[in-house]
Amino acid sequence: MDNRHVAWSGKCVAFSLESRDQLGLSNNAVFHADQKKTGGLVIWNHESSMSVYRGASYELPSEQAQGELVQIFNADHDVVATDENNNDPLESLSAERLTLVNANEAEEPESLPDIDYEHEVDQLLNGLGPRYTYWPGGDPLPVDADLLRGSVSGYKPPFRLLPYTVRSTLGIKEATALRRLAKILPPHFAIGRSRRYEGLAMAMAKLWERSSIAKIALKRGVQLTAIDRMAEDIKNITGGTILSINKDYMVFFRGKDFLPEEVAEALLEREMLSMALHDEEEQARVRASSLVMPIAEINEEVGETGTLGETQEADARWGKRMDDNHRCKVLRAGEIVKHTGFVRKLEQKLAISEHKLMRAERSLAKVEAFLKPTERPRNSESITDEERFLFRKIGLRMKAFMLIGRRGVFDGTVESMHMHWKYRELVKIVVKAETLNQVRNIAVSLEAESGGILVSVDKISEGFAMIIYRGKEYKQPSVMRPNNLLSKRKALARSLEVQRREALYKHVSDLERTVDSLRSELVWPLPINA
Known part of the structure; x- marks a missing residue:
């Protein structure tokens, strides 16, 4: 009888399953016996071969344990080697390893987790x-x-x-x-x-x-x-x-x-029992009512009560006839009530929007309290038409420019203009605005705060371009950030409040126009009985 050839020379060991029929073991039994007794992991299982991984924590057994492993393994499996003179250390070591793991499992059963599960x-x-x-x-x-x-x-x-x-x-x-x-x-x-x-x-x-x-x-x-x-x-x-x-x-x-099936059957049985009790109670109620009055009278009364014929008869006796005039009045009254409710809701929205507009104006006034714009000097320096034409031509061709965003004019804008004037006489400022009047207001404000001379305001592809000349007698001030303008953070807050106020102005005006048009369409009805 051939023995299994075991070689723990590498990380994996290959078993030959030719003798499983002689041992009286099935393929499945050999699969689980090898996996449990060796302590390794079966990574390949076929009809004629099997591969087991020894594991990363594998340790070589001692010489005394190797001799005991061979005796226990041969006694348990009744396996005789075909060649007694074969002293291959790999084969003996593999057999000893298998028996040692089996003995350790028998001594320490608590080391195997999830056996009960x-x-x-x-x-x-x-x-x-x-x-x-x-x-x-x-x-x-x-x-x-x-x-x-x-x-x-x-x-x-x-x-x-x-x-x-x-x-x-x-x-x-x-x-x-x-x-x-x-x-x-x-x-x-x-x-x-x-x-x-x-x-x-x-x-x-x-x-x-x-x-x-x-x-x-x-x-x-x-x-x-x-x-x-x-x-x-x-x-x-x-x-x-x-x-x-x-x-x-x-x-x-x-x-x-x-x-579960047992619980479902119990619930269904309980439901059938409750339905049977309900049927018995209904039959008992019918029997009790038959003793009070004859069945014919019950059927006649039940057949007439609550039917369409009874309703039509009651309407013919005591109901009001719905002619065309009355129908039009009722429909008109319903439309007016619905229209009035809609107008009332719009008036409530208008009141809320007006209250929000007042709060926005108060918030804007708090922010603009720190803004103290400088008035434009009357006796300012002037330039000739030839100089203006030349400065405009040079300024529009300049690549360096300043960009004014949603914050508008604040102390950092004037400081940037002075930094430009430190190296050149002109400063080109690009503004993305909707109308020309807004650009002119910004240009006048920059001219007054910086002390320069406005050369021109032109429409370009990016928006509007303003060219400002520093002047012939320009001297860089000691404080380039004026104290009368807003800071960068306050300028952003002012921009948000202005945007909120403009949106509320538009919303309030739309609501007022809608409410006025609905009120003009609303015609209060006369009494229906008139």
Whole structure:
């Protein structure tokens, strides 16, 4: 009888499984025996060979332990070497390693985690269907869903009833916790087909009675499989919730409204009992009422009461006739009431907008309290027309320029002009404004604050360009930032308040115009009885 050839010379060891029939072991039994006794990880399992990874924490056993390993291994497995004179240290070392790990497991059973869980899940999966013996992972083996029945006559999805004050959907934290739990769990089913899942649905419902998660693995090498469509079909037939999908696994949550079969039968029985009691009470009520008055009178009275004929008769006796004139008056009154309510709502909006406009004006006044513009001097220096033409031509061709944005003119703008005048006589200022009047106001303000001479204001592609000459007798001031202008932050606040005030002005004017037009269309009606 041949022995298995073990060689721990590298990180992996290869086993020859030619003698498993003589040992009385199946391929699956050899797979799990090698994985548990060696302490390694089976990374390849085939009909004629197997590869086991020794692990990163593998340590060489002592010489005394090696001799004990050979004796225990040969005694447990009743294996005799074909060549007694073969003293290959690798083969003896591998056998000793296998027996040492087995002995350590027998001495320290608490070192194996999740043994109870695996045993419990293994027993649970035994009652669901046949196992998938070619599963490359560890215990427990998943159920082969392809061997389950595809169609079941009279199949119904699991009975569901959501408890009171419970949300039907999963929260983000709940779903994350379930996904993390499913990541470390072994799969319960292995599937390869892409249709007919009624047998799988029945097995999942039975599994959900003990576990809230059902993990399904996709068989490798199966052609023409669309895992998204498969997951959607399984969800529709079971009523569960898809937690996660990837190329290897599908994870389903049973749902908060899932009920086990026993609980569902008890609820249905209770509902049938309540319906039977309700029918008995109704029959008893009918029998009691028949003793008070004859049945014919009851039928006649019940047949007339609450019918259309009774309503029409009552309208003919005591109701008012709806002629065309009365109908027009009622419709007109309804339109006027609706129109009046709409006008009232617009008036409330107008009052609120006016209050906001007052607050915006007060805020703008607080910011502009720090602004004290300088008046334009009367006896200012002037330039001739020839100088103005030359300065304008030179200024428009300048590449260096200043850009004035939404803040407008503030102390930093005047400081930048003095810095330009330190190296050149002209400064080119570009303003992006809507109208020419706004640009002229900015130009006059810059001329007065800086002490320069405005040469021209021209329209260019970027907006408007202002050319300002520093003057023939220019001297750089000791303080280039004037104290009478706003700072950069206050200038931005002023710009925001001005924008808010203009928007409110436009909104208030539109509301006033709308309210005036609606009031002119509103005609108060005369009394209906007039």
